[in-house]
Amino acid sequence: MSDQGVKMASVTEQMDVLMRGVVDVVSVEELEAKLTRSVKTGKPLRVKLGIDPTGFDLTLGHTVPLRKLKAFQSLGHQVVLIIGDYTAQIGDPTGRNEARPQLTHEETLAHGRHYVEQAAKVIDVSRLEIRYNSEWLAPMNFADVIRLAGKTTVARMLERDDFSKRYHEGRPISLHEFFYPLMQGQDSVAIRADVELGGTDQTFNLLMGRELQRDEGMEPQVCITNPIVEGLDGVEKMSKSKGNYIAVADRPEEMYGKAMSIPDGLIAKYLIHFTEMPLAEIEALQRAMAEGMNPRDAKMRLGRELVALYHGPAEAQAAEDHFRTVFQKKDVPDDMPEFHPDPALLEDGAAGVIQLLLGAGLVASGSEARRLIIQGGVSVDGERVADERATLALRDGMVFKVGKRKFARLRLP
């Protein structure tokens, strides 16, 4: 909490906090040496995290390096957030759709702000040094770029997992993608990073920073990688496009519910990387599960921790109550969206179910509504709707339910 101006923790104490959940550190000795020097001189380390301002909403996956950044910050170090505005403007073709549009500078700035806004839920952004990499990349001329390119080889580049995989699978690699590691490394040179954080998928890029720094006669940065945590399905990396994510902006019930749906094997991992629960406590929980504790209860704990972290303890309790009501008791929640029927559809105070579901926004199309009704997935006031052509007499407060978790309450004017 009150980490301002306080005496710096000892190297061992710092290492203890910093090593939580990391996959790899290149190298531990160098990190200790840097910390030792920092403690001695009172000079904080410069810790870097780079982001691509592509306008994404933060998922818990993104918060893993952010939490590590926060740990450094709390220990009194200077954290530096690099917003890759220049990189983003060039247009990152990574992935299969090369159609990703190039961003205007304005857009990248807006995305950067969007990111910082959400990051504020994890770290103290007022003490963040925010830098845009166009600051040093834009002034480079072609000769500078060629010189930079000369610092590595194609064979070296193809060592990168992502590249070699795509190369062997016959998927395209644009030439300029080779510049990404170089640009990212150049960022480290420019801000004189002592430490850089990233997921294990960033390893190659992080190491490039070391090489470029060494080349400039600087002490190379320490690279700390955190795991890429699996999403809700327990298999694939948590990502927006896979739809297997929890977003930091998720509503409390949503966040809690998603936490409850993860495979048991992921509980401890989520607690370690997504929350700040003390490791000892997590281990105790794991032991308890091994001895027969219902993993569901551990997940409920996870759900509470997460919601408390992003919405506060009161909301955490509320989310849990909501979960109990809706999913354990299969009851109707207190809070749900409300909607007013389109008066044009009313006939003697009645209307067709499909039109009502559409009006409530519970279905995307009439066909979907029809399908769901046939499959028994729609109920009104607890009663399953059997006929897709049914006409319902409207009453204020009627509750429409679609699937297990979509509700809407009808309101008459």
Added chain:
RNA sequence: GGAGGGGUACCGAAGUGGCUAAACGGGCCUGACUGUAAAUCAGGUGGCUCUGCCUUCGGUGGUUCGAAUCCACCCCCCUCCA
């Protein structure tokens, strides 16, 4: 520059003139079972004024009663050779 292969729905991938709104697998959705876990089982998965109609197979144009399938041009990707 030369030769060859390829672009199909959310993804992968069949289909080479009508029986194709398009096999199969994954994902996703619904139902059953549950701990909204996993696993499993059943069904579904373009839209609509829904026993029918409309739009869809890289793009444009054409042949045909009829095209994802044939032809022409164009765009994009991959492999090998140079």
